[in-house]
Every structure is written in C-alpha cells, then in structure tokens.
Amino acid sequence: MAFPCSVNKISAEMILLAAMFLGFLMGNSEAGNFYQDFDITWGDQRAKILNGGQLLTLSLDKASGSGFQSKNQYLFGRVDMQIKLVAGNSAGTVTAYYLSSQGPTHDEIDFEFLGNVTGQPYTLHTNVFSQGKGNREQQFHLWFDPTKAFHTYSIVWNTQRIIFLVDNIPIRVFNNLESIGVPFPKNQPMRIYSSLWNADDWATQGGRVKTDWTQAPFTASYRNFNANACVWTGAGSSCTSTTSLQDSAWQVQGLDAAGRNRLRWVQQKHMIYNYCTDLNRFSQGLPPECKRSRF
Secondary structure, three states: OHHHHHHHHHHHHHHHHHHHHHHHHOOEEOOOOHHHHEEEEEOHHHEEEEHHHOEEEEEEOOOOOEEEEEOOEEEEEEEEEEEEOOOOOOOOEEEEEEEEOOOOOOOEEEEEEEOOOOOOOOEEEEEEEEOOEOOOOEEEOOOOOOOOOOEEEEEEEOOOEEEEEEOOEEEEEEEOOHHHOOOOOOOOOEEEEEEEEEOOOOOOHHHOOOOOHHHOOEEEEEEEEEEEEEEEOOOOOOOOOOOOHHHHHHHHOOOOHHHHHHHHHHHHHOEEEEHHHOOOOOOOOOOHHHHOOOO
C-alpha cells in the first residue's frame, strides 16, 4: 500500500509547484498610487491626482472632459477601482471605466455610467468587445446611489470567463464559448482607461435630456485602485513576478452557489436591458452565446 501513498505525495508536490509557478508568472500592482500606475491623457487641469497619489478626480465642463490610462498593459487579471460618480443633475454625462486594446480588431471590457437628472437613477451600461465586435450590452439600475459614497467596481478576466462585479457582487458573466465559435478576448493586452465626457446626444433617455452646463463642472472621484494581474512586458514575456499565492484566485474564478444566487438577484431585480432578450434587434436569431447558460 506504500506505492499509492508515494504517488499521492508526488502529485501533491507537483500541484504545489504548479501553483507556485503560476504565482511566479502573475504580476501585481499594489493598491493604489495614481502617480505610479496612471497617466493623465487629456483634459489639461480637469484631471487631478491628489493626496499624494491616493485620489484622482476627473472633471467635465462645456469646453472639455478628461481622462486617464494605466501605464501598464495587462493580459488577464482582476482589476478593482473605487469610484464616486457625478452627483446632482448628471444628465448627458458619461463616466467610462474599462479595459481596452487598440486597433480595428480591439478587445474591450466596459463599465459605463450614464448620468441622469437629479433624483433619477444612473444607468450602468456594460459591454464586451472581442476582435472588434461588441453589441453585447447589458444595462442595470444600481441598488444604491453611486454618488453618495465610493463603491468598488471590478473586472475579473481569466481564460474561462469575464465577471463584472459591484461591491464584490457579480452582475454579469461572459463565458469563453470559443467552442461554439464566439470570439473571446485572450490574445491582446489591454490598458485600463477612464474618462468623463459629454454624450447628451444619446446618454440620457436616448438623448432627449441634454447636459445642463449651469451645473458644471461635473466631477467623478477615484481611489483604491488595485490590479492583481499579469503585466504585459512585450514579446516573449507576458508577466512579471511580484505576487503571492493567495492572490491567484482570479485565474480560475467562477461563481459558486452563493455567487449564482447574487447574480440571479441582480439580473432579475436590477437589469433593465439584455441584448440576449432583444428579439427585435436580432430578428434573424440571437447571438450563439445567448443560448448557453449565463453561469
């Protein structure tokens, strides 16, 4: 009986070594210093890094919005950002927070927050692009006022799926269904972007409600960024080594029973649009991923 025990011991050691190797491959940007992790890309003084790099604000006025992007590119990982959205009459404004590669066949994973008139809820718009193709919108009304305090918006992106989370509650899952011909983002490294801009031609009630510039400047705030992710370093190497084993859960993260229940609650109670139920838009047939389990 000693032989099976030896095999089990060797197998356990191999599993541990494999896990250590995965941990070695994975890069991690420790929670937040905006000076170190991001570049202001447009908007002049409308974008500001404050409190020694612990806080970033974007502003929009009639002349311009503003934006920033990560210094690093990532190929898989978990990205968390705490955001407090534009308060009051935010109609016409869009606060975008997303991952994206570049080029006509780019990949992209989107959170977009569509403003509204005072007292009416923001619309949280999500989308996934793969090989330049999007049209996978799901929209939600949040169960809290996102202008009163900071809330955490997260993207988990691994080889099996993409999970959108709000305060660690899953609101959407996009599974890797390449087996049935659905492209999945897996080859193009992506930067993190955010911007605050005017989109009153479509953002609020289909463009019927315009931006009230007497309320400008509009300001969104960011803190506690964390990227527990593979940092793309160029040809021949995709990751750097700075993380510990306990941070590697995102690599295989899915939904357990509790997660599935939370997702079901969000989608039943707070989803206001799902492309997978839009038969008018897809009159020739729903996209193939819509016919498979959302979990």
